[in-house]
Amino acid sequence: MNESRQAADAFDIAARHWLAKRGKKKVKFVLERDDGAGIEDFIDNYVYKGSSSLFGLERRLLNYIKSPVLDLGCGAGRVAIPLCRAGHSVMGIDISGSILRIGRDNSKDCHIPFIQMSMNQLGFAPDTFSTIICMHNTIGVTENLGGLKNLLHQLRRPCMKGGYLVLTSIDVTRYPDYETYFLKNFQKGRAMGQVRMRIRFGKIMGDWFDWLYVLPDDLARIASETGWKAADIFYDVNDSRTYAAVLQNGR
Numbered sequence: 001m002n003e004s005r006q007a008a009d010a011f012d013i014a015a016r017h018w019l020a021k022r023g024k025k026k027v028k029f030v031l032e033r034d035d036g037a038g039i040e041d042f043i044d045n046y047v048y049k050g051s052s053s054l055f056g057l058e059r060r061l062l063n064y065i066k067s068p069v070l071d072l073g074c075g076a077g078r079v080a081i082p083l084c085r086a087g088h089s090v091m092g093i094d095i096s097g098s099i100l101r102i103g104r105d106n107s108k109d110c111h112i113p114f115i116q117m118s119m120n121q122l123g124f125a126p127d128t129f130s131t132i133i134c135m136h137n138t139i140g141v142t143e144n145l146g147g148l149k150n151l152l153h154q155l156r157r158p159c160m161k162g163g164y165l166v167l168t169s170i171d172v173t174r175y176p177d178y179e180t181y182f183l184k185n186f187q188k189g190r191a192m193g194q195v196r197m198r199i200r201f202g203k204i205m206g207d208w209f210d211w212l213y214v215l216p217d218d219l220a221r222i223a224s225e226t227g228w229k230a231a232d233i234f235y236d237v238n239d240s241r242t243y244a245a246v247l248q249n250g251r
Contacts, residue, residue: 010223126158167247231248
């Protein structure tokens with residue numbers, strides 16, 4: 001499976017509740033690991049916030065982005081909208097119709113096609129995009145290394161020869177709880193960086209789903225196996241756990 005159905009459903013449900021709660025009593029949306037660790041109000045990170053929408057690491061990646069651009073798992077347009085306003089031709093896809101609704105609401109002055117589409121069923125002709133972007137660890141929806149390999153193989157078709165796949169992820173070996181959580185997961189037979197998560201908001205608990213924080217070495221190896229070349233990999237100067245990868249289509 002390239003895209004976790006459970007994860008997609010969980011994010012869609014969270015987005016629907018976020019929409020319903022706008023302007024009302026605040027509800028905490030928590031992305032929770034199976035050991036209880038969590039990120040509060042994570043959904044706010046997917047929403048367009050003007051000039052502050054792009055994170056520092058993503059601004060550095062702008063040098064690689066050329067139109068036309070496909071924003072893979074675009075969410076609410078946090079990255080697609082700034083790219084469009086900078087003059088790029090951008091199309092965003094996401095499996096969550098509710099999240100896309102937020103993006104459309106925030107981009108009425110832009111001409112961004114926000115399309116509900118699964119990564120499993122990319123309906124694009126060959127050589128459609130110069131750049132494909134997958135920001136904020138959205139690549140983790142592939143669940144495991146096998147799913148990542150399948151997705152990278154599929155993405156070569158709509159990406160032009162010499163075009164780029166630009167993404168960000170997290171190196172879990174740099175987490176403080178690497179040995180107490182991630183290494184134990186690895187010893188249980190999971191890929192390093194593969195975690196079990198769920199979304200909870202208020203008293204509502206979502207279903208558990210798998211997520212992948214792919215290590216840079218694993219990403220570079222799988223990229224090579226699927227016809228991509230790791231053109232650049234670098235870490236965020238303000239967050240040593242987060243890194244960006246620029247893969248070039250070698251076909």
